[in-house]
Amino acid sequence: MENERKTLDDRAKMTELERIRHSCAHVMATAILRLWPDAQFAAGPPVESGFYYDVDLKHRIAPDDFPAIEAEMKKEIKANNVFEKIIVTREQAMKDSESGRLGGLTERPGNPSKFKLGNLEAIPEGEPISYYKNGDFIDLCAGPHVMRTGNIGAFKLTSVAAAYYKGDEKGPQLQRIYGTAFKNKTQLDEYFKMLEEAKRRDHRKIGAEMGLFAIDTEYVGPGLPLWLPRGTAIVEELEKLAKETEFAAGYVRVKTPHIAKEKLYLTSGHLPVLYKESMFPAMSLLEEQDRARSEQLTRRKFAIVDDLLKLKSGPATADPERVKELEREAFEIALEQDALGEKYYLKAMNCPHHHRIFAAEPRSYRDLPLRLAEYGCNYRYEQSGELFGLMRVRSLNMNDAHIYCTEDQFAAEFNAVNEMYLKYFKIFGFEKYVMRFSTHDPARLTGDNAKFVNQPELWKQTEDMVRNTLKNSGINYVEVPNEAAFYGPKIDVQVWSVIGREFTLATNQVDFAVPARFGLTYRDKDNSNKTPLCIHRAPLGTHERFIGFLIEHYAGNFPLWLAPDQVRVITLNDDEALINYAKPIVHELRANFVRVDSDFSATPFKAKIADAEQQRVHTMLVIGGRDLEAGAVSVRLHGKGNIGARPKGEVVADILAAIKERRA
Numbered sequence: 001m002e003n004e005r006k007t008l009d010d011r012a013k014m015t016e017l018e019r020i021r022h023s024c025a026h027v028m029a030t031a032i033l034r035l036w037p038d039a040q041f042a043a044g045p046p047v048e049s050g051f052y053y054d055v056d057l058k059h060r061i062a063p064d065d066f067p068a069i070e071a072e073m074k075k076e077i078k079a080n081n082v083f084e085k086i087i088v089t090r091e092q093a094m095k096d097s098e099s100g101r102l103g104g105l106t107e108r109p110g111n112p113s114k115f116k117l118g119n120l121e122a123i124p125e126g127e128p129i130s131y132y133k134n135g136d137f138i139d140l141c142a143g144p145h146v147m148r149t150g151n152i153g154a155f156k157l158t159s160v161a162a163a164y165y166k167g168d169e170k171g172p173q174l175q176r177i178y179g180t181a182f183k184n185k186t187q188l189d190e191y192f193k194m195l196e197e198a199k200r201r202d203h204r205k206i207g208a209e210m211g212l213f214a215i216d217t218e219y220v221g222p223g224l225p226l227w228l229p230r231g232t233a234i235v236e237e238l239e240k241l242a243k244e245t246e247f248a249a250g251y252v253r254v255k256t257p258h259i260a261k262e263k264l265y266l267t268s269g270h271l272p273v274l275y276k277e278s279m280f281p282a283m284s285l286l287e288e289q290d291r292a293r294s295e296q297l298t299r300r301k302f303a304i305v306d307d308l309l310k311l312k313s314g315p316a317t318a319d320p321e322r323v324k325e326l327e328r329e330a331f332e333i334a335l336e337q338d339a340l341g342e343k344y345y346l347k348a349m350n351c352p353h354h355h356r357i358f359a360a361e362p363r364s365y366r367d368l369p370l371r372l373a374e375y376g377c378n379y380r381y382e383q384s385g386e387l388f389g390l391m392r393v394r395s396l397n398m399n400d401a402h403i404y405c406t407e408d409q410f411a412a413e414f415n416a417v418n419e420m421y422l423k424y425f426k427i428f429g430f431e432k433y434v435m436r437f438s439t440h441d442p443a444r445l446t447g448d449n450a451k452f453v454n455q456p457e458l459w460k461q462t463e464d465m466v467r468n469t470l471k472n473s474g475i476n477y478v479e480v481p482n483e484a485a486f487y488g489p490k491i492d493v494q495v496w497s498v499i500g501r502e503f504t505l506a507t508n509q510v511d512f513a514v515p516a517r518f519g520l521t522y523r524d525k526d527n528s529n530k531t532p533l534c535i536h537r538a539p540l541g542t543h544e545r546f547i548g549f550l551i552e553h554y555a556g557n558f559p560l561w562l563a564p565d566q567v568r569v570i571t572l573n574d575d576e577a578l579i580n581y582a583k584p585i586v587h588e589l590r591a592n593f594v595r596v597d598s599d600f601s602a603t604p605f606k607a608k609i610a611d612a613e614q615q616r617v618h619t620m621l622v623i624g625g626r627d628l629e630a631g632a633v634s635v636r637l638h639g640k641g642n643i644g645a646r647p648k649g650e651v652v653a654d655i656l657a658a659i660k661e662r663r664a
């Protein structure tokens with residue numbers, strides 16, 4: 001959460017780039033104060049792609065003001081002022097807040113540093129209180145910073161938005177000024193070039209151009225993408241890849257319904273509280289055998305109401321015992337009717353269903369590891385303002401699987417999952433990746449702010465297992481404390497697209513708590529019942545997000561195996577001999593499940609090619625008189641042009657091989 005206070009530990013971990021950016025926020029505040037001395041600053045942290053500072057100011061800062069602010073910032077950077085750390089007492093800090101000195105260039109009588117005062121109060125007793133000073137600007141800040149303002153290599157202000165103090169909508173509205181900063185100008189330029197390229201590759205734009213998906217807000221609903229035929233071709237290729245890969249790795253496939261009773265999620269712990277806000281509201285269902293009973297109860301209820309009315313409006317001698325009796329009956333009827341309806345939920349995750357599949361048959365150690373795989377369709381409630389193309393949706397088709405194993409099997413299973421990731425990275429040409437290994441916080445196992453299941457030994461044991469597996473496999477990983485799932489350590493897999501944009505592909509989780517909640521056991525060699533460990537994994541994430549990412553990664557120019565339009569056979573003109581030569585080629589490709597079509601029309605040849613190029617047809621097989629005579633076809637690749645004529649048998653064989661091998 002952006003508004004959560006950073007601990008001193010978090011701060012110590014700030015990277016060099018984050019220090020540059022946070023320092024740049026101070027420099028921006030310095031500049032704004034030179035232009036508008038009454039400005040009051042709230043929070044100015046580094047964020048994923050830069051920094052911001054929240055400011056309270058009568059003047060509405062607009063992008064038109066950026067050049068003036070940037071010019072002042074440049075002066076401050078050129079002055080190369082030291083970021084000086086000053087430790088103060090709480091009393092001193094209180095005094096300086098009241099005089100308006102904090103987040104200011106001078107004392108400002110009558111204009112106290114009200115937000116700094118609030119920030120000061122949030123600093124726990126006993127934690128040191130420090131200022132950072134550059135030139136005349138003094139800020140209440142725990143740091144860290146770069147040495148001097150001159151260490152900020154290059155920066156740019158990017159946007160302004162509305163924000164609330166500490167994220168509280170009831171609090172004062174502030175202006176949030178965003179900017180970004182880098183070590184040098186080259187990196188800054190590269191960043192903006194990447195953003196420009198990302199805009200050109202926007203998955204919503206390319207998706208519409210290619211006819212991959214549609215979001216029908218009016219009739220189907222926001223965040224519920226419809227896969228059009230071309231998009232479905234990609235969906236099915238990805239499923240095929242996952243199914244083949246998982247089959248080879250010893251997974252078995254299962255299928256589960258999209259809904260389940262409330263009891264399932266009460267058992268898993270997702271309900272009543274933990275996950276409720278991410279789930280669609282419950283549906284109430286009355287089974288038909290209960291419907292008659294329910295109607296009977298309703299009729300009886302009306303009869304009771306009638307009787308009660310008669311009794312109460314009748315002579316005062318009405319039997320009070322009888323009234324009480326009827327009221328008790330009405331109450332019991334209400335209870336029974338309530339119990340007749342059953343609550344169902346759309347599934348927001350597949351695990352609980354899979355756990356019930358594990359429980360469906362007695363399991364022995366011989367059955368383990370049991371790897372249950374499913375392309376499960378999940379529904380999650382996201383706020384409408386959060387929805388974004390395929391990237392943030394409400395229906396998700398997940399490349400899911402749950403691996404139930406013994407402790408002895410864990411390392412090998414976990415390693416195999418990681419290997420599967422690496423295999424996928426290769427196929428899709430992801431060259432840069434990192435696995436973020438999140439562990440628990442031993443201080444939060446018990447007490448009011450407990451966040452993790454209280455099983456200290458299991459935490460240690462599983463975290464050690466994961467850490468060792470990662471170390472031994474030579475996989476690129478970083479360790480992130482305190483961010484595990486409540487039921488076990490997890491790994492977030494991050495990849496970078498060819499244009500250098502970061503993307504969270506998927507999460508692997510170790511689960512040592514939920515199988516126990518479900519009472520899952522297997523019979524071990526010694527005849528005792530043991531609880532299995534469970535690994536949750538989804539290397540290809542969801543179709544929605546993954547394809548959204550792939551569209552940007554490939555700029556819509558998918559490799560042959562994934563391309564919605566793989567091959568088009570195009571004749572030079574509508575000459576019958578050419579058409580007769582071309583037709584069997586189309587048939588042969590189609591018989592081999594290649595997505596192929598043809599253009600034998602009399603349209604000018606150049607226009608036919610332009611058409612195919614525009615539709616991003618991967619391979620164009622062009623046939624003219626010379627090809628016919630030589631028993632050849634001329635091959636043209638989308639975006640690459642003509643690569644020459646070759647014997648037609650060879651070309652067909654090569655196309656089939658490229659698809660089968662999933663060549664890049």
Ligand SMILES: [Zn+2]
Nearest residue numbers: 022132141143
């Ligand atoms: Zn600072």
Ligand SMILES: [Zn+2]
Nearest residue numbers: 349350351536
């Ligand atoms: Zn799961």
